[in-house]
Amino acid sequence: MSRVNIKRAIVLLVTGKAEPLDRIEDNFWQVRSPSLVFDVPKQIRLTLAGNERLWKVPPVNRREVLRRDHYTCQYCGSTKNLTLDHVIPRSKGGKHTWDNVVTACDRCNARKGDRTPVQAGMPLRTQPKAPMHPVVTFAEQFWREQQQQNLE
Numbered sequence: 001m002s003r004v005n006i007k008r009a010i011v012l013l014v015t016g017k018a019e020p021l022d023r024i025e026d027n028f029w030q031v032r033s034p035s036l037v038f039d040v041p042k043q044i045r046l047t048l049a050g051n052e053r054l055w056k057v058p059p060v061n062r063r064e065v066l067r068r069d070h071y072t073c074q075y076c077g078s079t080k081n082l083t084l085d086h087v088i089p090r091s092k093g094g095k096h097t098w099d100n101v102v103t104a105c106d107r108c109n110a111r112k113g114d115r116t117p118v119q120a121g122m123p124l125r126t127q128p129k130a131p132m133h134p135v136v137t138f139a140e141q142f143w144r145e146q147q148q149q150n151l152e
């Protein structure tokens with residue numbers, strides 16, 4: 001029974017029709033879409049390791065941002081001499097938040113300077129956002145693998 005629910009949850013999560021909410025009771029996670037509310041049973045939650053059960057969005061710091069960006073400059077793709085860059089510079093009111101901090105190599109950081117990506121003509125490779133809950137990450141990976149298998 002949990003398999004059916006998990007699959008359904010994955011579809012909704014990956015198609016963006018649902019989002020995981022915080023744990024609202026001990027027994028399940030609740031997943032909501034505009035027309036549906038359903039409960040992902042305990043078994044899923046129990047597959048998470050101790051720390052992950054109490055997961056919350058990590059702080060915006062070098063270690064976590066580099067990890068999110070797979071240790072890759074978000075402007076040129078370099079994996080060397082990595083620094084953090086504020087997409088909207090702090091001097092222009094940019095905040096130190098997950099959607100405004102990216103990994104950048106020191107060359108790109110220097111080249112971009114005190115400008116926005118548009119001003120600098122340096123588009124971001126991906127739109128920065130906060131790391132996702134491990135359940136969602138798992139669901140997305142699972143779904144990608146399913147799709148790849150279907151293509152083969």
Ligand SMILES: [Zn+2]
Pocket residue numbers: 073074075076077078104105106107108109
């Ligand atoms: Zn770079």
